[in-house]
Amino acid sequence: MTLSRISLAVSACLVLSACGAVQIESPPGGRLRLMDLDEPAAVRDERVVWYALWGGKPLSDVSTAETIERHKLREVRVSTELTPLDSIVNAFTSFVSVVRRTLIVEGNP
Numbered sequence: 001m002t003l004s005r006i007s008l009a010v011s012a013c014l015v016l017s018a019c020g021a022v023q024i025e026s027p028p029g030g031r032l033r034l035m036d037l038d039e040p041a042a043v044r045d046e047r048v049v050w051y052a053l054w055g056g057k058p059l060s061d062v063s064t065a066e067t068i069e070r071h072k073l074r075e076v077r078v079s080t081e082l083t084p085l086d087s088i089v090n091a092f093t094s095f096v097s098v099v100r101r102t103l104i105v106e107g108n109p
Contacts, residue, residue, distance in 0.1 A: 011030070020101055022056035022062050023080050027069040035077040043071045043108035048086075049103045054094065066103050073107035 035041065043065050050059040052062045064078055082104045090099045 001063070004038075014090050020051040020058065020062070020080070020099070021051065022049070022078060022080055022103055023064065024076075025063045025065040025068075026076075027065050030068065032068065033075045035075050035107065039077070041075075041077060042108050043073060043106060045071065045105045047103050048100050049080075050098065053097050054099055059098070061083075062103070064103075067105045068107070071105075071107065072109045073105075074109060076105065076107035078080070078103070078105050 019041050047067075048060075049062050051057060052059050064076070067073075068076055081104060086100050086102055093099060
């Protein structure tokens with residue numbers, strides 16, 4: 001492999017990589033049980049969360065409290081996913097340090 005191909009591959013990896021934290025919070029006074037990965041969930045809510053500094057600073061709400069309250073969940077499972085659309089958008093926005101992820105909140109009332 002030539003140096004230019006290696007540089008291109010490393011650049012692509014850097015452009016498409018990022019991190020970001022999500023806060024798993026319940027509404028005030030709420031009690032939650034965290035669900036196992038294989039448990040069925042009646043509710044699935046997906047939304048995009050945005051970060052600056054490649055995931056270092058949230059630009060949108062990264063808390064789960066509003067989603068849990070809206071669906072009146074008592075059991076919850078939270079995950080993030082890098083969808084194909086997230087990757088495409090990140091290929092353009094990561095040059096200015098802005099990236100996105102898909103936040104998934106699943107659970108049962």
